Amino acid sequence: MTKTQCLAGAALAAAVFATAAPASAETLFKIVTVKDEITVGLNDAELKELGGDAGSIAKAIAAKGSLTLWQYAVTQKDGERSVAPRAKIGVLANTSLRVEPYTQPFKVLPHE
Numbered sequence: 001m002t003k004t005q006c007l008a009g010a011a012l013a014a015a016v017f018a019t020a021a022p023a024s025a026e027t028l029f030k031i032v033t034v035k036d037e038i039t040v041g042l043n044d045a046e047l048k049e050l051g052g053d054a055g056s057i058a059k060a061i062a063a064k065g066s067l068t069l070w071q072y073a074v075t076q077k078d079g080e081r082s083v084a085p086r087a088k089i090g091v092l093a094n095t096s097l098r099v100e101p102y103t104q105p106f107k108v109l110p111h112e
Helices: 003-020 044-050 054-064
Strands: 026-032 037-043 066-077 080-092 098-101
Touching: 037 044, 037 080, 044 054, 054 066, 054 098
Parallel strands: none
Antiparallel strands: 026 037, 026 098, 037 066, 066 080
């Protein structure tokens, strides 16, 4: 096997993996308080507007006093599980609020 064939094979494998697992435009976060926790999703534009990470979301909630976000939940349709928007909710600032990235194995559906 020549060097060119190896490079071509590596490029083909990278292309296959890139198309097999498309990047989601929704990023999920878990908001944790003393009483409960919820999963919320932000699209790329919303996330960029708030600063791009969990810490900036927490700072935005604290600075503004509240933030309106989409709550996400696991759903099942035709035997396939996914994480879909459930409702638009208001998150109020709290001294014991924590925001952390949330990962899960299911497909994430975008919100409106």
